[in-house]
Amino acid sequence: MNLMPFEQRILPHLDAAYNLARWLARDANDADDIVQEACVRALRYMKSLESGDARAWFLTIVRNAFYDWIARNRPAEVVHDDGTILDATEDPAATDPQDAVIRNAEMRGLAQAVADLPLQFREVLVLRELEGLSYKEIARVTDVPVGTVMSRLARARGLLRRSPLLRAIGAQRAGSQ
Amino acid sequence: MNCTEAKASLTAYVDRETDWLHAHALRRHLLKCTHCAAEHDALVALRARLQSEVPRFSAPEALRSRVRATLDAARGASPARVGGTPGRWNWFTGGALAGGMALALTWFVGTAVFDWRTNEDIAVEAVNAHVRATLGNHLIQVASSDQHTVKPWLSARLDYSPPVPDLAEQGFPLTGARIDYVARRPVATLVYRFRNHTIDVYVHPETSRASPPPLRTVRGFNVAHATGGGTDWLAVSDVSTDVLTAFVERLAATRGTKD
Numbered sequence: 170m171n172l173m174p175f176e177q178r179i180l181p182h183l184d185a186a187y188n189l190a191r192w193l194a195r196d197a198n199d200a201d202d203i204v205q206e207a208c209v210r211a212l213r214y215m216k217s218l219e220s221g222d223a224r225a226w227f228l229t230i231v232r233n234a235f236y237d238w239i240a241r242n243r244p245a246e247v248v249h250d251d252g253t254i255l256d257a258t259e260d261p262a263a264t265d266p267q268d269a270v271i272r273n274a275e276m277r278g279l280a281q282a283v284a285d286l287p288l289q290f291r292e293v294l295v296l297r298e299l300e301g302l303s304y305k306e307i308a309r310v311t312d313v314p315v316g317t318v319m320s321r322l323a324r325a326r327g328l329l330r331r332s333p334l335l336r337a338i339g340a341q342r343a344g345s346q
Numbered sequence: 347m348n349c350t351e352a353k354a355s356l357t358a359y360v361d362r363e364t365d366w367l368h369a370h371a372l373r374r375h376l377l378k379c380t381h382c383a384a385e386h387d388a389l390v391a392l393r394a395r396l397q398s399e400v401p402r403f404s405a406p407e408a409l410r411s412r413v414r415a416t417l418d419a420a421r422g423a424s425p426a427r428v429g430g431t432p433g434r435w436n437w438f439t440g441g442a443l444a445g446g447m448a449l450a451l452t453w454f455v456g457t458a459v460f461d462w463r464t465n466e467d468i469a470v471e472a473v474n475a476h477v478r479a480t481l482g483n484h485l486i487q488v489a490s491s492d493q494h495t496v497k498p499w500l501s502a503r504l505d506y507s508p509p510v511p512d513l514a515e516q517g518f519p520l521t522g523a524r525i526d527y528v529a530r531r532p533v534a535t536l537v538y539r540f541r542n543h544t545i546d547v548y549v550h551p552e553t554s555r556a557s558p559p560p561l562r563t564v565r566g567f568n569v570a571h572a573t574g575g576g577t578d579w580l581a582v583s584d585v586s587t588d589v590l591t592a593f594v595e596r597l598a599a600t601r602g603t604k605d
Binding site for chain 1: 392
């Protein structure tokens, strides 16, 4: 089997793949498994990668691997991110501050607020802010129209700005000055 | 533009995903409307915090080993890998590899002569030139932030006169230029800075063939391409893709006004 295309075009994006899987699954070990599975799939479908953007192609596979994985292992999260319930999460009170304080021990402030975002907003935000993908590339990876990418990003940022975690930190900063 | 329209396009604007006209209309609105200007500033501030406070995770070494093991398994019972009969097989695969590389080289040189833009690997060549220049400490042959010094220096050494836009006000000061040899042609390379990053820009008269993709990543370097005013602009840098894309688009748009 010729592995040169995989080694030259896919392996350089292993960090991007891991970062996406890690933010989607919110767990280091699960991210390992998802990326490993995505590599196996990428190897299998290598022929369908033409001259296009290998990074977006690979990230699409990582995302699909994640959704298959979460449907098997944490089906509740998928249901939770159903479109109708998303509207309820716009309410900042939906994040229990007590709960947030406990998790704050692991990850603080803004990073925790990002981790708390509903899945569909989290994925576009991570692809945009951490991977620097264009709207068009994000649309391709997440399989939604560019207009949807834009509205999800706008809402993701809106949720972050209203996040009680962020406000708590802002208050602390203001107080310490 | 009114506030409702402005609010709808602010997200795309801070992501540099609006077209020139739209961005212009929005900027004019922001000058007049303090409410929308505050919204804009808050978004920009949030993006800055996201970039600095939210970690980008790197693949751990254990995962890399796992992936490598998968690759080895996929190679199957390839004799060169299993290593039972080292001498003969290694020699054989080595020869095949060299042959393959020679073939690839022939193909590459052949297409490169044909047209510098038909070959997608122009981006790879540009990155190679960028890396060579950074390593060899000859990043700049003419050091000047003055386009009126740089342009004549380049024109005297090339068979074309490249435009040298001044984008210092936009945060991209010119630091100098050099001549590179890309796809078997001497090419003008303008060297700009953005914060602590170097941006190399390969400037070439536009040709009629299909364009390379607007954005690519080659060995960790971003390569952005734009065409404007009869000129091809290919920028290579380690700055983020959105900054680089916005930058080449500015370059392509300034042609004619500053020249």
